[in-house]
Amino acid sequence: MQFCYNTTAKKFLMPATTFRAVVEHIDSLSYNVRGFHFKLIDPPKIEFKAGQFIIMNVPKDKAVVKRAYSIASPPHESTTLDLCIQKVDGGIASTYFWGLKEGQTVSISGPHGTFLLKEPMDYDPVFMATGTGVAPLRAMIKHLTRQNCTRDIWLLFGTRYEHSLLYESEFRMLANVRHNFHYIPTVSRPKEWHGEVGHLQQTFQKYITDHSNKEIYLCGWLEVVKAMCKDLESFGVPREKLHYEEWA
Ligand SMILES: Cc1cc2nc3c(=O)[nH]c(=O)nc-3n(C[C@H](O)[C@H](O)[C@H](O)COP(=O)(O)OP(=O)(O)OC[C@H]3O[C@@H](n4cnc5c(N)ncnc54)[C@H](O)[C@@H]3O)c2cc1C
Numbered sequence: 016m017q018f019c020y021n022t023t024a025k026k027f028l029m030p031a032t033t034f035r036a037v038v039e040h041i042d043s044l045s046y047n048v049r050g051f052h053f054k055l056i057d058p059p060k061i062e063f064k065a066g067q068f069i070i071m072n073v074p075k076d077k078a079v080v081k082r083a084y085s086i087a088s089p090p091h092e093s094t095t096l097d098l099c100i101q102k103v104d105g106g107i108a109s110t111y112f113w114g115l116k117e118g119q120t121v122s123i124s125g126p127h128g129t130f131l132l133k134e135p136m137d138y139d140p141v142f143m144a145t146g147t148g149v150a151p152l153r154a155m156i157k158h159l160t161r162q163n164c165t166r167d168i169w170l171l172f173g174t175r176y177e178h179s180l181l182y183e184s185e186f187r188m189l190a191n192v193r194h195n196f197h198y199i200p201t202v203s204r205p206k207e208w209h210g211e212v213g214h215l216q217q218t219f220q221k222y223i224t225d226h227s228n229k230e231i232y233l234c235g236w237l238e239v240v241k242a243m244c245k246d247l248e249s250f251g252v253p254r255e256k257l258h259y260e261e262w263a
């Protein structure tokens with residue numbers, strides 16, 4: 016059994032287990048992203064930390080292909096898992112997901128990963144996501160709100176089009192009821208959009224004027240996260256305040 020030592024949590028994380036799970040529902044989150052809600056069957060519960068991911072065991076011909084997916088739901092929802100999957104034309108796992116039907120069972124292993132909230136929470140977290148990179152950050156935000164976190168929580172979320180913003184009504188509603196949750200969606204190729212326009216680095220510069228009491232959590236595709244970290248450092252954000260997960 017292999018344990019994963021996490022330097023932020025300063026403890027051994029739960030070892031990965033293989034689960035059988037059933038697809039409970041599938042939602043359309045945008046024109047090319049679907050939300051998959053799984054109920055765990057065997058074992059019936061998973062213990063994980065917000066920010067971790069699972070591995071989906073995808074049957075392919077007579078073999079199994081493994082792909083990582085961030086858990087989009089919070090740890091207290093321990094009998095179910097939400098995943099948020101982007102369609103990739105010709106992608107092995109993506110094609111498998113798009114063929115799944117409600118009631119079908121899948122094989123998952125987890126939890127994996129060390130992209131976790133730094134503890135103790137003596138800072139204001141700034142979450143920066145592009146596209147499906149919002150998945151682990153949604154888990155963190157839901158975890159913090161469940162814990163009644165009183166720090167200011169920022170979510171800077173960027174997509175190309177306004178219709179690609181994921182969990183849009185959920186985040187807007189949360190921002191309405193929680194005065195300490197600040198949701199700033201940013202669209203780079205707007206059609207009819209009255210919000211922030213451009214890349215998240217610009218949104219960061221506009222809204223996060225004092226980063227001394229903040230920790231920044233970024234997630235998205237490799238090139239985008241790398242570019243955002245480089246720009247944030249050029250704005251004077253110390254490297255040790257940047258926590259990220261890059262998807263390749
Ligand atoms: C830690 C971690 C967490 C992740 N979490 C998520 C998640 O929550 N949601 C999610 O959707 N993905 C996530 N990914 C990416 C995921 O693991 C797969 O890489 C992705 O779903 C593509 O797998 P596939 O088998 O469908 O495509 P593959 O068969 O592996 O790829 C087919 C081809 O398409 C290219 N490609 C892959 N993705 C895209 C794309 N979006 N657009 C254009 N070309 C592409 C590949 O480079 C390759 O050439 C995560 C990755 C990591 C490492």
Ligand SMILES: NC(=O)c1ccc[n+]([C@@H]2O[C@H](COP(=O)([O-])OP(=O)(O)OC[C@H]3O[C@@H](n4cnc5c(N)ncnc54)[C@H](OP(=O)(O)O)[C@@H]3O)[C@@H](O)[C@H]2O)c1
Binds near residue numbers: 215216
């Ligand atoms: N594994 C892979 O290879 C992989 C996986 C996913 C996506 N992609 C590709 O990445 C592109 C975006 O896909 P998506 O569906 O994820 O888009 P998306 O969710 O709608 O949004 C990504 C956002 O990141 C922005 N961005 C791009 N470069 C950036 C940078 N250097 N710094 C800050 N922000 C940046 C984009 O702006 P712009 O309008 O300027 O692009 C866009 O607003 C597509 O071409 C897609 O095929 C590749």
